[in-house]
Amino acid sequence: MKSLPEISDSEWDVMKIVWDHGPLTSGDVVKHLSDRHWKPRTVKTLLSRLVSKGAVGTSEEPGRFLYAAKIPRETLVRQESKSFLARVFDGAIAPALVHFIADADLSPKEVAELKKILDRGGKS
Amino acid sequence: MKSLPEISDSEWDVMKIVWDHGPLTSGDVVKHLSDRHWKPRTVKTLLSRLVSKGAVGTSEEPGRFLYAAKIPRETLVRQESKSFLARVFDGAIAPALVHFIADADLSPKEVAELKKILDRGGKS
DNA sequence: GACGGGTGACTACAGATGTCGTCATGATGT
DNA sequence: ACATCATGACGACATCTGTAGTCACCCGTC
Numbered sequence: 001m002k003s004l005p006e007i008s009d010s011e012w013d014v015m016k017i018v019w020d021h022g023p024l025t026s027g028d029v030v031k032h033l034s035d036r037h038w039k040p041r042t043v044k045t046l047l048s049r050l051v052s053k054g055a056v057g058t059s060e061e062p063g064r065f066l067y068a069a070k071i072p073r074e075t076l077v078r079q080e081s082k083s084f085l086a087r088v089f090d091g092a093i094a095p096a097l098v099h100f101i102a103d104a105d106l107s108p109k110e111v112a113e114l115k116k117i118l119d120r121g122g123k124s
Numbered sequence: 125m126k127s128l129p130e131i132s133d134s135e136w137d138v139m140k141i142v143w144d145h146g147p148l149t150s151g152d153v154v155k156h157l158s159d160r161h162w163k164p165r166t167v168k169t170l171l172s173r174l175v176s177k178g179a180v181g182t183s184e185e186p187g188r189f190l191y192a193a194k195i196p197r198e199t200l201v202r203q204e205s206k207s208f209l210a211r212v213f214d215g216a217i218a219p220a221l222v223h224f225i226a227d228a229d230l231s232p233k234e235v236a237e238l239k240k241i242l243d244r245g246g247k248s
Numbered sequence: 249g250a251c252g253g254g255t256g257a258c259t260a261c262a263g264a265t266g267t268c269g270t271c272a273t274g275a276t277g278t
Numbered sequence: 279a280c281a282t283c284a285t286g287a288c289g290a291c292a293t294c295t296g297t298a299g300t301c302a303c304c305c306g307t308c
Contacts, residue, residue: 008295012211026255042297044255049295058256063305065256077212077223084208087136088201093228094238097221099201101241104217111242113218117225118235118242132265150285165268168285173265182286187275189286 004071004079005053014046015069015076018056023068128195128203129177138170139193139200142180147192 007015017032018024030043047067050056057070082091089096106114131139141156142148154167171191174180181194206215213220230238 006294009211010296016214038296039298040255041299044257045296045298048257078227080208080212081220081223081227084204084212087133088204088208090140093224094230094234096205097224097228097238098241099205100217100221100224101238103202103205104221106218106242110218114221114225115239115242117222118230118239130264134266162266163268164285166266168287169267170265172287 004076005055007050007053007055007076007080011046011050011055014043014050015055015073018050018067018069019073023059023066025064025066029067128199129179131174131177131179131200131204135170135174135179138167138174139179139197142174142191142193143197147183147190149188149190153191 013033013036014029017029021028021032026040026044026047029047030038030040033043047056051058051067055069055071055076056067059066059068085091085093085096089099101114137157137160138153141153145152145156150164150168150171153171154162154164157167171180175182175191179193179195179200180191183190183192209215209217209220213223225238
């Protein structure tokens with residue numbers, strides 16, 4: 001097991017940009033995160049931390065220094081979900097789903113979609 | 125909104141004991157957490173932090189010093205869920221559910237139960 | 249060919265977190 | 279009562295997080 005790195009809240013914000021907008025420069029990341037009102041240095045620091053954690057990779061081509069995700073989103077989502085479930089629901093998924101569904105205001109369309117997934121998921 | 129306190133990972137472990145086993149002494153908490161291999165001091169510190177955060181209350185009766193949860197489990201579960209969804213799924217519940225359901229190995233019984241909840245869940 | 253803007257590297261620093269120690273006091277056993 | 283043990287109060291300290299500053303270097307411009 002290659003023990004995934006821990007990604008903090010703010011780092012998640014950065015990761016989402018990197019995942020969604022392919023390889024980009026730190027300046028681009030800052031732009032995409034403008035609503036966060038972070039100083040460019042702050043974003044840079046987060047990027048550096050992600051690089052040192054191995055979640056993001058860099059490629060230096062003449063002129064530009066690009067950042068790209070090295071860990072697929074799905075992988076981290078899964079890890080994060082697992083640790084969340086472990087923390088809050090003792091790892092039991094069913095009660096968690098009950099809670100979410102009861103708590104969510106789902107549209108009928110979403111309800112239908114979820115049912116379809118349930119049909120598919122039961123007998124994997 | 126009365127801004128709930130932040131409960132860290134380790135603190136959650138302690139909270140679960142306090143919720144599940146009513147008012148108890150710090151020593152009892154340590155016993156219940158024996159698989160965590162924490163020194164009693166560590167547990168004590170966590171309890172103190174929870175007390176100062178207002179998540180746990182104390183009652184001092186002759187002879188014993190008891191700890192009991194002051195914030196209902198449900199409240200914290202809800203908060204934690206919300207912040208998790210915001211972080212990982214941008215607050216969108218439906219995709220999160222899709223992920224969970226697809227990822228979980230649900231028994232047919234659980235699937236049936238969830239469907240029932242879905243039927244009920246559209247609007248409360 | 250020096251100069252300023254963008255950006256990587258290094259540094260800072262306060263607050264949260266994980267883990268644990270010391271001390272004094274109150275409970276307990278003999 | 280005295281020695282002992284458990285435990286609340288207070289402290290410690292390394293690491294992680296959030297947020298950001300300074301320095302130095304590369305690039306294109308004048």
